[in-house]
Amino acid sequence: MDIRIGHGYDVHALTEGLRLVLGGVEIAHTKGCVAHSDGDVVLHAICDALLGALALGDIGKLFPDTSDEFKGIDSKILLRRVCNEVEARGYSISNIDCTIAMQRPKLRPHIDNMRSAIAAVTGLDTDRVSVKATTTERMGFEGREEGVSTHAVVLLTK
Ligand code: MG
8 A cells, every 4th residue: 555644834924804724614713824725724834734635846846826726725625626636546535634733713613624624625524623722821923913824734645
């Protein structure tokens, strides 16, 4: 069996009055992510983990932020396209694990909705999709609520 691991990391700045979309779920909050797309830092980190596993570069290479095609785009569409690249090479996703670092709001009530949304896009069972959240104890840019970051790891098999 051919096994490949991938890691992704993404950060977006937070600004008052923008939509906050994380893990494919819109979350009511006073701030949202500044981005060319919908700014879904969780799905972007997962895309980069999948691309990393296949050594295909990163999300910016596939979907340039200079392209009007991707302006305000639902990141679920980007993730689906990356899954197509994975499947085209004969790989399947074994599991996805990600950690969101954000001070506020509390993400726990949204975690299962994110897992379901990611499972729906990737075609995985929800028990193969893990989403975790942590604060950074008020330290760093996440702690100051200037931004949100996400790490993701994936395992692919063929
Ligand atoms: Mg991004």
